[in-house]
Amino acid sequence: MSTVEARAGAEIVTGGPGGPAGPGAARAAVPRDAGRRVRGNTWRLLGSEVGLTFRRPRNLVMLAVLALVPAVIGVVLRTVSAGGAEGDAGAIIGAVAGNGMLLAFVSLFVLVPLLLPVAVAVVAGDAIAGEASLGTLRYLLAAPAGRTRLLAVKYVNAVVFGLAATAVVAASALVTGFALFPIGPVTLLSGSTIPVAEGMLRVLIAVAYVGAGMAALSALALAVSTLTEAPIGAIAGTVVFVILTQVLSTIPQLAVIEPYLLTSYLPRFDGALRDPVATEEMTRGLLAFAAHIAVCGSFAWARFHSRDVTS
Amino acid sequence: MSTAKPGETPLLAGDRGTVGTAVPARSRGTGLDEVRGTSEGASPPSPPAQDCSIVTRGLTKRFRGGQVAVDDLHLAVPRGSVFGFLGPNGSGKTTTIRMLLGLVTPTSGGCEVLGEELPGGLGAALPRVGAVVEGPAFYPYLSGAANLRRFDAADPAADRRTAPDRIGAALDRVGLSAAAGKRYRAYSLGMRQRLAIAAALLRPRDLLILDEPTNGLDPQGTREVRALVREIAADGTTVFVSSHLLAEVEQMCTHIAVMRTGRLVAQGPLAELRGGAAPRIRIETPDAARAAAVLGRLGLAAVRAGEGEASAEPGEVPTERICAELVGDGVAVRGLAVQRPSLEDVFVRLTGEGFDVDG
Structure with missing residues (x-):
């Protein structure tokens, strides 16, 4: 300096x-x-943004709830497995009861359709609209944060939060699984068995994949966030999108649109449970995420760049 | 016509006289640079652009829906001045400020802030500008100091290493040191306003833009802000302060501009604007109506008869003649005075009677 x-x-x-x-x-x-400009100024702003996100009580409560769900599932499965069960549920229970590591995948299956996207939508949807509703947006821009710089920092922050939320789910599931169930070689969906270390790697692959999916969802929520001054509108809009697309994809007559829906690709993290890993399917998912990020990101930038800040 | 020689005298801070004379009067006749209707072309901007902190050329903002918030605005804010930006509520002051800060894109026209043409020069200009726009806005769940850290982080030209010292100094300057660790949520309106001013003072600035800085402050706080503005101006910073409180502006500004329904109706040094308005003669009398009739007969302009007094603009008619005429007519004259109009009179004349509500 x-x-x-x-x-x-x-x-x-x-x-x-x-x-x-x-x-x-x-x-x-x-x-x-x-x-x-001072060197490293954008890192400082990102640090401030991440610090704000992870100190905000609302966000911490969401992370705590996300951590609680795997623990509850674990306790329930433990209780039920003691009594014995039948059918599909029985298979899952049996699998988890046989190996605690699978609890991580079960938890992701439960949380990926709704709860995880809601948590991400709250942070990403709040990004611009929240600042606008507080009035702090005008002061950030007058500082001057720079519109492109601020939007980029907001997006990276949402991606970090999405990844952290996914990681919290997996970590809580692993801790619960290790505490309540035996640990050993993992039997995959394909029927073959892999050692514990590779099982952990598969969990990491699943977390990274879901994290990428949440990054795509963040881009969508951020785009909606640039449209409004009401954060609840941006959050609700994104959540409605997530629910609606999943409902639509269950209708057989609409199967043709399924490849274009972001939510169709989210559960594909189960590719990590196949032998070998379903790289082709997962790569297609990652490409779909990248396309969403590109389209929604461009829209958010164009909109935010030309927007009159009157709040 | 007095002309400023650029570069000859540095605009000494605190020396208001220097600043005043550095700005050549535009229209000597009235001493009042008045812009009426659409006859904008008649008055070129007073000081040369390089001596100005803010220059706008035909700045116009038409919002979607067709409402014109700012209409063909030509502002010239001399460097080193304390510039009062006056106008009734809804006259386009805040929209102008938002355009100066790059928050709102002008529909047409351009502006220059600290010599940087907007919007291209925003990144270079804004770090040297401190601003309070339309009241304070902070994160309610953060403390005062944490809020300032947040906005300091947003400024790409602010050095992280000096941040704690600068934040401490800014809080101290507005008298908030004791409440630095308290959450913003718990701040009173006055404290919030002070925090907003502290945020504008995080770094040494060349230009300070304050939009209604004394809103919500008690008389004591208002005095403190006035003193602070003077102190900041003495450091050589140009202060651009919008207000609808005339007394406030009269007490701290060297220059003013007056807006009305999005248009500039006057701008120039305060002394000239005040001096340019016509004086009035006021007669204290129980026979107000008769006095008014006499004033009318003498050919005075703007004759008004009120409760126990009559007034008019004497123009060229000598006061002693008016007095003699009144007494000769048997009007009981209890008092007689010639008054130079206050800024408020000037203002009301320029913006119309309804000061607080703008049509």
């Missing part, structure tokens, strides 16, 4: 000039390059 900048900073501390130098010196003390 330049010493000029440091001097300017120090001057305010001493309460400005005065003394013999007089006001003329004060003018000189505001350096010409006072508007020059």
